[in-house]
Amino acid sequence: MASGSTNFYDLYRHGSLGVSLTDALDELIGDERIDPQLAMKVLTQFDRIIAETLQEKVKARLTFKGSLDTYRFCDEVWTFLIRNVSFKLDNGGQAIQADKVKIVSCSAKRTEDK
Amino acid sequence: MSNSAVGPVYDTIISEVINAVRVDFEENGIEDGVLEILKTKWQSKLSQMKVAQFPWEPKPEPQPAPAAANNGPATTAAPTAAPATANYSQPTMSPQGAAQTLSLPGALLPSTNGVALKQDPGIVNTEPAIKQEPGTGMPPIHPAYNPANAAPGTAAQRAAQALQSQYGQRAAASINAIHSGMASQMNGNAQVQQSTRPGQAPQHMSPQQQYRQGVAAVVQQRMQQVSHAGAPNGLPTAQFDGPNDAAEDASLPQGSGSGHPPFMNREMIDQHFHAQLAARAKQMEGGGLMLPLKDATEHPSLAASRQGEGPAQLDGGDDGIKSEEDEDAINSDLDDTDEDKDDDEDDDENMGHMMLCMYDKVQRVKNKWKCILKDGVLTVNGKEYVFHKATGEYEW
Incomplete structure (x- = not known):
């Protein structure tokens, strides 16, 4: 599973965790404490570790409903823009409402195959 | 609770x-x-x-701090949501603002000058409510002007209107000559009968009346030529009744006296020609390159509405229909730009609410979609959630 670090998507870099890491690395590069190649290595490690951790450590489930505004399937990546979404968490808490949510989703098959 | 799970999970990832x-x-x-x-x-x-x-953050107090932690993101989320709604309302507001500024010149124009009056129908076309003005709104502005004359709204009527507003009382003679010329073409001798009726003009002696009538016949012929040349299609059938003649009787002595109506009228004819030419020049200029596209596109419809008015045009209803069409055309353009802006905003705003995940299955039956997603990070309303598996159902 965790064979090569290049086998993982970098889409999580666009989440809060990835953005904050990228910002921190940028600051260090700007201060000339690290060079960009090392920063890229950190990010590829991050890609692998966040994918593994989400897969192994997280058990939560959720369901959501809404009206699909836009869908797109390009290069094995689904992009949905959903309006009036309500998310339900598995703990039976109150639903989370959002007027629109963008979903970017890569194929789960590719990581499992490799 | 997947939100409380985010902290430990992220801490694990960082480590x-x-x-x-x-x-x-x-x-x-x-x-x-x-x-x-x-x-x-x-x-x-x-x-x-x-x-x-x-x-790694200092642990909050067990009870009140989670509420504070909940309030913190909520208040930070509110400003990010506020510009979004502001952006939304901005494009929807702007067409209204444009429509208001469009209708404003229409409301102001009748009081400016006579030549600009020619453009009045074109601008008023955008606003049906103001469209009634030539019929109902004009008489208070020009008290001597006969409301019945404004109703047909033909080119000749507009020319008379222009003269009226430009020269006031002095033009009354030529205006009435235009109207009586049109009437006499339809009625033949009816005009003479009407004007010699005692009820119509009680304050005038009949010899004077007849003299003026003879002069007026010459003037009418001349004015017919004028109206033919100036407004080839503007010959309505509306003038069957007497108010026009009454207006002539009332206004002629005041305006030009009984001295030299032919001389005055010739001068007025020149003025009339000049007004027509100026108006046409203005129209051609406007239909060409000199005006903004918004105004230029209005002129074809203006010309079409003028040509469309045949002899059967007794009231202003036709203009109302055309104005609705114009309004549709303008609005549809604006609606399109609205939608475009809407789509752009979707792309700009997506950082606020985003789900990054893997998909196991994406199925679609007609417009119903069903997705099975896993290993995702969801950011909604300033909060982050992680999930192992998510199922979504939505309709397109």
């Missing part, structure tokens, strides 16, 4: 990443302190996002 790259840092000859700085920076930046409660 693992830091440990995993430690070797790389050593290989590059970077001291350990830099790695610690990286970790601290990462954690502090993540804390600034306030997407969840993280273990």
